[in-house]
Amino acid sequence: MSRYIFRRSVSGVLLLLAVSLATFFLIFAGGDPATRMAGESGSAADIARIREAYGFDRPIIVQYLSWLGGFISGDLGQSLYFNLPVSSIVIERLGITMRLGACAIVLAITIGVSLGIAAGCRPNTRIDRFALIFAVVGQALPTFWFALLLVIVFSVEYPILPSSGLDSWRHYILPTVVLSYFAAPAIMRLTRSGMISVLDTDYIRTARAMGLLPRKVLMKYALRNALIPVVSLSAAQFGYMLAGSVVVESVFAINGAGRLAWESILRSDLPVIQALVLCFSLIYIVLTFLADIVNAWLDPRMRMS
Secondary structure (H helix, E strand, C coil): CHHHHHHHHHHHHHHHHHHHHHHHHHHHCCCCHHHHHHCCCCCHHHHHHHHHHCCCCCCHHHHHHHHHHHHHHCCCCECCCCCCEHHHHHHHHHHHHHHHHHHHHHHHHHHHHHHHHHHHHCCCCHHHHHHHHHHHHHHHCCHHHHHHHHHHHHHHHCCCCCCCCCCCHHHHHHHHHHHHHHHHHHHHHHHHHHHHHHHCCHHHHHHHHCCCCHHHHHHHHHHHHHCHHHHHHHHHHHHHHHHCCHHHHHHCCCCCHHHHHHHHHHHCCHHHHHHHHHHHHHHHHHHHHHHHHHHHHHCHHHHHC
């Protein structure tokens, strides 16, 4: 197990280095960053001062190593729009998005796995058809439309729940439901197909023939193997929620990392954009790494891969 963890750790570090290279060169994607920062009215002297102040006059490899060292030490530079340290802005906004995403993925896993088990154990029944309809509707429903619909129903027509901010636990309900409904259908479908496949294997039939309790056969033998792909999918869905939360945060007026990314793109705040891209990538890599460890624990055969 330790060798497996070491191999996955090395792969994660190499992937993060590759992402950091791509993220660093984002600042040069649109040409000379000093010229863009100076604006159309900027003079040659202004461009030269900006190039010297931000280190754009140094060799490119020196700039990259300096930027990467700053990220490792927590110094992500200064925001061009807010005129504040990027690290303080990103940490505050990312914490909001992480809390919202954690609530949403827990709800999505609870709904998706429960429905998937029920549908997989009773295929071609009413519960199975209901689960499939739930999945189809969830995957076809636009996130922004669903969010606006919930706001109209539960905040305007029937003012039960607040529609903006995250001041109390009640504020989390509507955005959590929207984000979880984005991920739950995929989790449900994968759990259902996994249960149907596992329940048709020889070792499950043998366990039943030995007189084991149906609950024990389902929970100890069938579910353990059926959940292996679900773990990887859940980690990926959590990463998608964090990086793609801009729509939900915009509809519900939540000042999270997704909304910050959108605002930074509109304002060409390159240091913030770089920091967010690298932070989201780091979170996604860590989630994938943890999912691999859990899967290796569930299925020891994966440790040999």
